[in-house]
Structures are given as structure tokens and as C-alpha cells.
Amino acid sequence: MSNVASTRQDLTGEVQRDVRATALPGRLEAIGRAFVEKSPARARAIRLATILMVDALVMFATFQLSLAILSNLKMSPTMYDLRFAAAFVGINLAVLFAIGTYRQSWRFVSVRDALRLSASLLVTSWLIWMVTVGLIIPQQMYRVMMTTFLTVDIPITVAALLGARVARRAFFQYLRSARLRQSAQARRRILLLGELDWARVMADLVPTDVQSGLEIVGVISFDGRDRRLQVGGLPILGSPDMLPQIVAELDRAGKRPVSLVVQESSERLDRQQILRIAAAAEQENLTVSRFRNPWTGPQPDKGDRLSIEKMPLAELLGRPEITVQHSYLERVVTGARIMVTGAGGTIGGELVRQLAYYRPAEIVLLDHAEYNLYAIELEAREKFPDVRFHAELCSIRQRAALWQVFERRRPEIVFHAAALKHVPMVEANPCAGVHTNVLGTRNVADAVCEFEARAMIQVSTDKAVNPVGLMGATKRLGELYCQALDLIGSCDPDSPRFLTVRFGNVLGSSGSLIPLFQHQIAAGKPLTVTHPDIERFFMTVQEAVLLILQSSARALETDSERGTIFVLDMGKPVKIVEIARRVIRMAGLRPDIDVPIKFIGLRPGEKLFEELFDTSEDKIESAIPGIFEAMPSPIPLEMLVEGFGQLARLIAAGDSRELMRLTHEMVAASASSRWAEILRRLAAESQDTVFMMPPRGPEPAPALPVSPPSMPRDVA
Structure with missing residues (x-):
């Protein structure tokens, strides 16, 4: 205890001595600042007079010093006349004032400023001497003497003037450092x-x-x-x-x-x-x-x-960013009518920004959150005044209202980003999760068929792969429905394309990992990680949207094989605990010392490791750099339609337990489905038959339906 007390006394004594040492400079600076704020004109006049007086004394002293150094040199008697020295100094100061020397801050003098000062003094001094010996006091020119004198005097004068300013600058730096030592920061x-x-x-x-x-x-x-x-x-x-x-x-x-x-x-x-x-x-x-x-740009709370x-954390993940081939996007997007669902969200908003760059004819912004929709519309109109935007306040759950929007706007390409994405939230609210992610996706896809859009691009997630939680299962059912619609149109080249894009965690999105960690650090709380071994795939929102645009544009341009899912090659997954430590270091703190990391256990519906490919899918190489494709094993469309009808009835009844059971059961059914093989065989046989038969008309009829079976529009 005595050692602790002694150490505390030593520290207290050091702080008190430091405060005493820095209190006087701080008070002097405060007095000076108060005077400047009270009388700025008087302060400027006093500053100028002080600088002129100091420079005059410096020039006069260096003039006498130069004479002393050159005492063995034969000088004109005029040089020893104090009146000449005073005139010499006064005229030099006047010239320096006239050319603006005293209108700049000489605390930050440069080599260029020093050369300018030297040249001014040299020219002025020669003119003073020539006028003096030629007009005022006629005498010998003493060119050699004057050249020698100026060669000595001007460097000394410039050095002394700059030295005074350097000393002034050092004094102010001392005041700033003293003020920093006084602060508790x-x-x-x-x-x-x-x-x-x-x-x-x-x-x-x-x-x-x-x-x-x-x-x-x-x-x-x-x-x-x-x-x-x-x-x-x-x-x-x-x-x-x-x-x-x-x-x-x-x-x-x-x-x-x-x-x-x-x-x-x-x-x-x-x-x-x-x-x-x-x-x-x-x-x-x-x-x-x-x-x-x-x-x-502005910084909150920092002025x-x-x-x-x-x-940016994405720069430290150890893999290159994907690149985009603009030619594909320009041909697909430029001049087209585009719709983005969930436009007010992180992915939807970035889709709007990047799509607007390619000058589509118009972009329909659809979202059920009023403020988010207002914010993205305001930003988009300001950044892209040449693009038409239409804000539609509508939920994808509202089938009738959604179809009215489609009928009014007639989009050609639909980017479907609306979803409930937070795993614990969907797990706690199964009816809302299934209603939005399953039936809402069905509503959008059916509208695409009904109003003959060219394509629908669905945003999916790695949590849909071998899902454990309900959120992943709902996204998987959305994938399955779009795959079924895409496959069933195999025999009709004019049928809509339904493309699915799957990626991992998006850095910085609302409610995601990094903002949570930053909030916990700001609040002085420990960072919460569910498990020491939990790991995830990460990407930036810009990369996610580039993936969506790149894959969809290439698929539409090249008429890629139907039913495949596009997956970004995101490298190796990263442990969440390592991300937490990195965020702590990026805040200038020490992990486990300044900020502890607390493990809270896996949440309901959460997996320890995420995957990018389902056990029933085949991973194939893609022609698009940095992207893979998954060959699906989908469920027949009729089974999905029937199952979705049952889900709608369970939602209406509020039967959460049965709803969750049926959702997972439908997802599990895809593992044993051979429907994709059957469809491809039928499509191949249909093409062979058409090739062998003589033409009987302008176009052969398609062998398979190109739109989903009719369903009551009020099911959802």
C-alpha cells in the first residue's frame, strides 16, 4: 500500500508541476485571443507596428554588424552616418510594405519567400545607395565597397528576419503544446x-x-x-x-x-x-x-x-475487389425502365445509385418505409437530375397494390432487394418473415410474368444454403420459386428470366456487424461475439451490387443456362472474433485490455459456419470473372404453388409453429427433387421434335407453360 501511495503522490506532484508550468502560457494566449476578438482592427494595427519595430531594430543591428565585420575595408563616410543608416532601414521597410511582404503570414516562411525578401533588399539597397551618392550627397560610387557590404549585410539581415519569425513560430507551438499538456485528453x-x-x-x-x-x-x-x-x-x-x-x-x-x-x-x-x-x-x-x-465532408460531433x-475493413480482407464490364450493363440498362424493390435499404439504395449511372429511361423506387423511400428519392434526384425517378410507397406483401404499380409503371427489369434479413428478428416473427420473404417474393415474380417484364433479379444470401434458421429457409423458398419460373420458360426464348444472386455478409449495412461493434465501442461496452469459432464471408455493399449488375447483365446478354444461381467468389471466410479485434485496433484501442470481447452463445437460427453452395447443388465455373454458378435442384412449380397457399393460410391463422415446420419441410424437399432433369430432357426432346418436323406455321407452340398457374389474387 505504501508503494501505491508513493506512486500516486509522485504522479500527483508531476501533474501539479506540469499545470504550473503551462498555466502562464495558457493565460497569455487567452488574454491575446480575447483582445483580438474585442478589437480586431486595433489588434491588426498593433501587430503591424510591432512587426515593423522589430524588423527595424533587426535591420539597424545587422547594418552596424556588417560595418563591424568589414571594418578593415575602406568605406564611404556616409556609411557611418546614423541618418543614412536610419534612412536605409526606413526605405527598405517601406518597399517591403509596398510589395505586400507584411500582408502574409511569415510564420510559415518558405525558400521562395526568403529569395523574394533577399531580392527586394538587394534592389532597394542599391537604389538607395545610387540616389544617395548621385543626388543627395555627391561622392565616389564605391561600387566594390558597396557590393562587398551588401554581400555581407543582406544574408545576415535575411537570416535575422527569418530567425525572428522562426522564434515567434516556436513560441506559438510551445503555447499549443502547453495547452495540450493542460488538457486531460x-x-x-x-x-x-x-x-x-x-x-x-x-x-x-x-x-x-x-x-x-x-x-x-x-x-x-x-x-x-x-x-x-x-x-x-x-x-x-x-x-x-x-x-x-x-x-x-x-x-x-x-x-x-x-x-x-x-x-x-x-x-x-x-x-x-x-x-x-x-x-x-x-x-x-x-x-x-x-x-x-x-x-x-462534415464529421458528426467533431466540427x-x-x-x-x-x-475500410474491406481493404484488409485479403482478396481483390471484383470489376465490372460496363459494356454489358450499358446495353441492358441504358434506356430501360427499371424497378428496385426495397429501394430504401442498403442494397436497394446502392442499386439505385449504380443503375442511375447508366442512364435508364426511368427507375421506380418501391419501398414500404416512408422515410427511407423519401431519403433515397431525394438523394437520387440530386445526384442524377437527368434520370426520371418514381417513388412508390408499397409493400410487396400487398399483392393487389403491387400489381397496380406494375400496371402503371410497366418495368422491364426488376431488381428485387426487399426482404426481412435479420436472423433473430425473423426467428422471433415467423409470420412476418414468411409473408415478406416468401409470399412477397412470389407476388413480385408473378407480377413480372403477368406484365411481361424482361427479367427479375432476386437478391439472396448465403444463409439460404442448407438453412438452419427460418430466415435462411424463407430466402431459400424465394430462390426455389424463381428457379422454377426460370426453368419452366426454357422452351420459350421470350419468357421472362428469373435470376438469383447469392452473397455473404455486407459490411456496413444497417444492423450489420461493423456498425454494431462501432456502437458498442462508442458506448464503452464490450464487443459481443456469439462464439469464438464463428466465421462469415464478407463483402462491401459496392461489391454486392456490382455482383448483382454484372451477373444479371451477362446472363441476359448471353442467354445463360436457366435456373442457375450466381455466387461471388469471396475467398475464405473470416472469424468474427478477428474482425472484432481489428475494429478495436482501428479505434486506437487494445483488444482484451481497453475493450473486452464477450462471447454470448449462438442465437436461434444461427450457424457456426456459412456455406455458399447447397448439398443438392453442383458448383460450376462461370464465364464471369470472380463469380461461380450453382446448378440447382428445384421443386416443381405446382408443388410450390400448393405449398405457398398453405403458408398463406397458416399466416392468416397465426399458426407460427406449423408455419415454421412446413417452411423447413418444403426446403428439405428440394434435396431429392429430379424436376430440373425432367424439364431439361423435355426441353431437349421438344427442340429435337421441332427440328425434325416440317414447319406448319410461323412459330411452333411451346411445349411447357411460361407463366405460373393461375392463383387467387387475394391469397396473400
């Missing part, structure tokens, strides 16, 4: 990685923002050639390959950084280098960050101050 040490010009700017910029609490401890250049030199007063410590050694040296010096701030705009930093640097930084428990500048932000 902990200082966050950072390393800079980038071009030396950028590092020099950051060395000036960071100390000006006291509230950021940042302290730069060194610079890492890309090649490390300038190691052991300095830039902006900061040591150049080496290259990125030397990061472990650099961190160890800083740690021994008591200056261990918490973050590696990377120059974002450098041409010498590509994605692969970012991944290597991120891996090395993670080994050293460093956050990989970049500067968020005040001019890049216009400088801060650092994490690098």
Missing part, C-alpha cells in the same frame, strides 16, 4: 507512411489542431533512402519493410505508436501493398488509418477539425 502517437512532401505538410497541420490529441513520432518513406534524416522536424525512420524494427525502437524510447497513418492519394501505394502493410501493422498491434481532412479514420 490522452495523446495518440502515430506514424506517417507516405511521400516526404505529404509528411512535411502533415507535420505542420497536425500540431495546429490541439483537440485531435495526435502526436507524430516519425515518418516511414516508401523506399527508406532518407533514413536518419528529418522532414519538418520529424525523423525519417525507414521503409515499410522495417516496420517491426521501427516499432521496437520507438517502444524502447517510450514513444510506441498506436496507429500507422497511410497517405491515401499516393501513386506508389497500390492495393497489394496496402494488404502487406496492413498485415505487418496488425502483427505490431497497430491501427492502419488515414487522415480525414476537414474539407472532405471542422483534423482526425484520423480507419482504412
